[in-house]
Amino acid sequence: MAEDTEIRRTLAEGAARQLANATKTRAYWGGITPRWLVPLLQWTPVEAGIFRLNRVKDDHEDGPTADVQCSPPKDRDPDLPETFVDYDDRPREYFLNAVTTVLDVQTRVSDLYSRPFDQIQEQLRLLIEKVKERQEGELINNPEYGLLANVAPGQRITTRKGRPTPDDLDDLLAKVWKEPSFFLAHPRAIAAFGRECTRRGVPPPTVTLFGTPFITWRGVPLIPSDKVAIDEATGTSKILLIRTGEKKQGVVGLFQPGVPGEVAPSLSVRFMGINRKAIASYLISLYCSLAVLTEDALAVLDHVEVDQYYDYA
Template identity: 50%
Template sequence: TSPREYELSLAQTVLHVHTRVADLYNDPMNQIAEQLKLTVHELRERQEYELVNNQEFGLLHNADLSQRFPTRNGPPTPDDFDELITRRRNAQYIFAHPRAIAAFGRECNKLGLYPDSHDMGGERVMAWRNIPILPCNKIPISNTQTSSVIVVRTGEDNQGLVGLRPAALPDQHEPGLNVRFMGINEKAIISYLVSNYFSAAILVPDAVGVLEDVELGR
């Protein structure tokens, strides 16, 4: 069979700035640059949401059925996390909603176990078996107060999860993201079109695993 083709997803918005603001309030900070920074942050947040939840390429919907399983008893236990890790080689990151991380911490406390901590760019995060557990509030919580925990192996060389984006874009501002000047209208509003292109591919089934029906408790 031919390899699967991935169409890049697009998150896009228009940034409007009045020329008066750009002219008068550029010291000490460039107002257009500051507004653009906020706009880019919003688009990157949207990208993170889609990478988790998108039907076409999001991790929750595209993890292989053989790599999904429920918790043993509801709350996320060390045994559940061990199974999540041992079902794949070279697991690198665990992603969970902050409430799921708190629930895991409570289960560890009940057993007198203390999760590791891991340095991520100068910040200490909880870890299990030396695999960092990273908070992700884009993982949804159901009406019954359950969520999911995702484990991934990344990188093409590892046959893992890889992010997809254009190699280069006209007017590129950051990788996969460009900013195009649209002009100034009759009301003296400057407009910029900000576009973010992205997708993700799971190269082999065991690159991503999902622990399902994770009860969050209080």
């Protein structure tokens, strides 16, 4: 008589996982960047969304034609000059621009599927990040108030050899020599500059800001932003040098505090209601602009080759 054959069966992992709780994460978006430009700017509050930039009328390269006299000590009763400083009678006005989007959420989704993460809050979080990314892009590239559109002709220079060199950045520092705050460039442009420094045997030192290391040149940090565009057809980009702050007559960001539904300075989220198809809508708005108080607060280096490799052997 044949012996009984023992049959062993085990629970399959795939089946077992059906009874296990999965640890879930919130949705991560790789498009979120540090956006260093925003915290590095000084932000000036405006009233009624309007900022009027008054400037002195410069009739001469050395400044306004106001007569100032220095008399020698022997002249006890000198004739004092009578003069005044004239103002520009057509000052530029900046108006806050809005970066907006509308979130639509089916109420059935938000009612039933909001554990462990609130669906509306997660959608708002991601869209606010998207709006802030667009804000940084507008601060740099907006055709009216963006940094690149407001560089004075005399503050534009071109690279000497295409690739960004220490000499080129020194030329920028000569343009913005009054207390420069930071360079702003695409990460690939900063990498190209780092290669040139290494080739010359002068690796740039680093400084820590916001808990993050940045390379510097002449003590001025190079701040990366992928919103400084690269022309992929030519492989070129730009490097900006910026002085910030009202006291330094530099570049300032503009915002309006106290907007309805404010969740952050000049950023609002407003519930727009639920329509007959049970769609709940939320309006996300961020109001901002930027002003260059004096022309020598901003300069740009053009035609920066970012991906050119050279055989230096």
